[in-house]
Amino acid sequence: MRKLLSIFIFIFLLTGLVACDQDIDPIIEPIDLSLVYPQNDVYYEIFVRSFADSDADGIGDLNGITEHLDYIEELGATALWLMPINPSPSYHGYSVTDYYDIESDYGTLADFQNLIDAASLRGIDIIIDLVINHTSDQHPWYISAASSTSSEYRDYYIWNNGTAYESFVGGMKDLNFENPAVVAEVKNIMNFYLEMGVHGFRIDAAKHLIESNNATLDNALLIFELNQYMKSIDPNSFLVSEVFDYNYQLTTDYYIGTDSLFNFSAASNIWDKVGYGNNRFLLVSNLKKAYDDFRFIRPDFVDSPFIDNHDVDRIASMGGFNTYNTLEKIALAARISLTLPGSPFIYYGDELGMKGVRYEGVNIPGYGTVYDEYRRQPFLWGDAAYQTTWLPSDGSNDAVDTLSVQRTAKNSLFSQYQQMIELRKDNPALMYGNYFEAYVNNTSNIQGYLRYFQYEDVEQAVLVLHNLSQDPYLVDLEYVSLLYGTLNIPAYGSLIITIDPNRIEEYI
Ligand SMILES: [Ca+2]
Ligand SMILES: [Ca+2]
Structure with a gap:
């Protein structure tokens, strides 16, 4: 009985949803x-x-x-x-x-x-x-191919003077x-x-x-x-x-x-x-x-x-x-x-x-x-x-x-x-897309790059800086949000920030 009731409620709700569909603002689902x-x-x-x-x-x-x-x-x-x-x-x-x-x-x-x-x-x-x-020399194809020149698998392998070619050692036949x-x-x-x-x-x-x-x-x-x-x-x-x-x-x-x-x-x-x-x-x-x-x-x-x-x-x-x-x-x-x-x-x-x-x-x-x-x-x-x-x-x-x-x-x-x-x-700019431009102020200590991504409403620019030296390195940068690290980048440390996508040109 309870099950029947819930089915009725479900149908009622469904009808209601369909009926007032026009009135509901569309909910924008985040894009996966x-x-x-x-x-x-x-x-x-x-x-x-x-x-x-x-x-x-x-x-x-x-x-x-x-x-x-x-x-x-x-x-x-x-x-x-x-x-x-x-x-x-x-x-x-x-x-x-x-x-x-x-x-x-x-x-x-x-x-x-x-x-x-x-x-x-x-x-x-x-x-x-x-x-x-290659296959193993114990693969049935190879066992057959090696047993007779008339084997149906003979041409599965590459023969030189009766020997099967191997590009690697260890019984692996090409x-x-x-x-x-x-x-x-x-x-x-x-x-x-x-x-x-x-x-x-x-x-x-x-x-x-x-x-x-x-x-x-x-x-x-x-x-x-x-x-x-x-x-x-x-x-x-x-x-x-x-x-x-x-x-x-x-x-x-x-x-x-x-x-x-x-x-x-x-x-x-x-x-x-x-x-x-x-x-x-x-x-x-x-x-x-x-x-x-x-x-x-x-x-x-x-x-x-x-x-x-x-x-x-x-x-x-x-x-x-x-x-x-x-x-x-x-x-x-x-x-x-x-x-x-x-x-x-x-x-x-x-x-x-x-x-x-x-x-x-x-x-x-x-x-x-x-x-x-x-x-x-x-x-x-x-x-x-x-x-x-x-x-x-x-x-x-x-x-x-x-x-x-x-x-x-x-x-x-x-x-x-x-x-x-x-x-x-x-961070979609890190995960997706192939944008990759060198940071404008790269040195032998600091190596950085800009990643940028845009798809429909999603837009992001991320600046990644790595300190390849044994000494801390202080940078002076404006950012929208700090994702990782500090502006005073420690030895072998990194700084990852998001920047205003409209200002990318200033960083590359
Ligand atoms: Ca086991
Ligand atoms: Ca080969």
């Missing part, structure tokens, strides 16, 4: 810009094996991530990049044996679907590594992208995961896909074809390509095909200018040159800035950062990355200041020979319940505060990351 710009996110890069263990076998897994989506929200990231999750004989997963299943250490396809769905409920997007330059059947296989793989609900892909080793005399253009066009296919399934999806080159000019043409590129040039400028203090006055002008180059090919490029990833030493262990003022310099590098155009990527554990370097084939008792493993060490939860233990400690993180310590400590690196991510998401 994340829907207008679905490719702009703050990414958190996860090496699944090292993140969170849900079943006490010491190995990180997909359920461990699902159980820690609270943590992703606490940090503030809006999207995840999962390093390879397919079955693989290698610990890192970059040699796939089955593109349609999940590495058994990590869980099952059902676990992955569960993670995608749980993340989606929180508005967290997931992209995954698309490792297509796929032959001049074979349309291989391109069709990749589209099937993309479709499989898009149907599950992933937001897109990170194309691994993009510059190695085709190694022709005209490789850049050939790869850009191949990625264009894959991207077009992806957009026919989900127009809002996101494709970021790994073109590992510190010279941005050698990467720009990839914007013909890809939505985004990891900005290795920006990373190396941050390492050099913030870490070593070399030619500090060139930081912003170098960044701007790269953006202007990208803009020329794709005006709506989505840059992917980062300060390190699984393929380089952790920033806290890098020369220039590992000597003095380490935490201050890391925090400054993070603030730069988190105030640049695009979708910044945070490598898991960087928010704690975790360390880690490459070893050149060193034998670790109880594990074996290691190379990049210690760049990908277990995340420091400070809670044994989720801690991964697959890799013995080399002691490098013994002095680094765990998450459980940092989340309650004021001004910890973790809390500085949280604050800066929140600031980015709250």
Whole structure:
């Protein structure tokens, strides 16, 4: 009876609303810009094996991530990049044996679907590594191709005098992208995961896909074809390509095909200018040159800035950062990355200041020979319940505060990351658009840039200044609101203010 009554009331109210629709002033809803710009996110890069263990076998897994989506929200990231999750004989997963299943250490396809769905409920997007330059030599395609020259998979690979070509060592056999059947296989793989609900892909080793005399253009066009296919399934999806080159000019043409590129040039400028203090006055002008180059090919490029990833030493262990003022310099590098155009990527554990370097084939008792493993060490939860233990400690993180310590400590690196991510998401000039102009009074101590954004009624101009020197630096500036810092910018500090958008010309 009560239910019936409430239905009647509902219908009555509905009729009333329709009847007086003309009389009600329209309520202006704030625009959800994340829907207008679905490719702009703050990414958190996860090496699944090292993140969170849900079943006490010491190995990180997909359920461990699902159980820690609270943590992703606490940090503030809006999207995840999962390093390879397919079955693989290698610990890192970059040699796939089955593109349609999940590495058994990590869980099952059902676990992955569960993670995608749980993340989606929180508005967290997931992209995954698309490792297509090569397969494992244990992939059924390769086993068949190697067994007979008449195998239907023979032309999936590139043969020289009976040997399959490898652009990387370790049993990874390059796929032959001049074979349309291989391109069709990749589209099937993309479709499989898009149907599950992933937001897109990170194309691994993009510059190695085709190694022709005209490789850049050939790869850009191949990625264009894959991207077009992806957009026919989900127009809002996101494709970021790994073109590992510190010279941005050698990467720009990839914007013909890809939505985004990891900005290795920006990373190396941050390492050099913030870490070593070399030619500090060139930081912003170098960044701007790269953006202007990208803009020329794709005006709506989505840059992917980062300060390190699984393929380089952790920033806290890098020369220039590992000597003095380490935490201050890391925090400054993070603030730069988190105030640049695009979708910044945070490598898991960087928010704690975790360390880690490459070893050149060193034998670790109880594990074996290691190379990049210690760049990908277990995340420091400070809670044994989720801690991964697959890799013995080399002691490098013994002095680094765990998450459980940092989340309650004021001004910890973790809390500085949280604050800066929140600031980015709250200020559309930081989060959206590609406007980037150098601050008029840049010096070798102070490097600043103006970010501006306008969409319908939303308009904002933000000035970001970084002090790259060891001494405080006092600036005299008019501002509309102070978002971060003080006018007397401390050593390795930053000042972020909003300014009157009509007065931008005075600042650039
Ligand atoms: Ca596990
Ligand atoms: Ca290749």
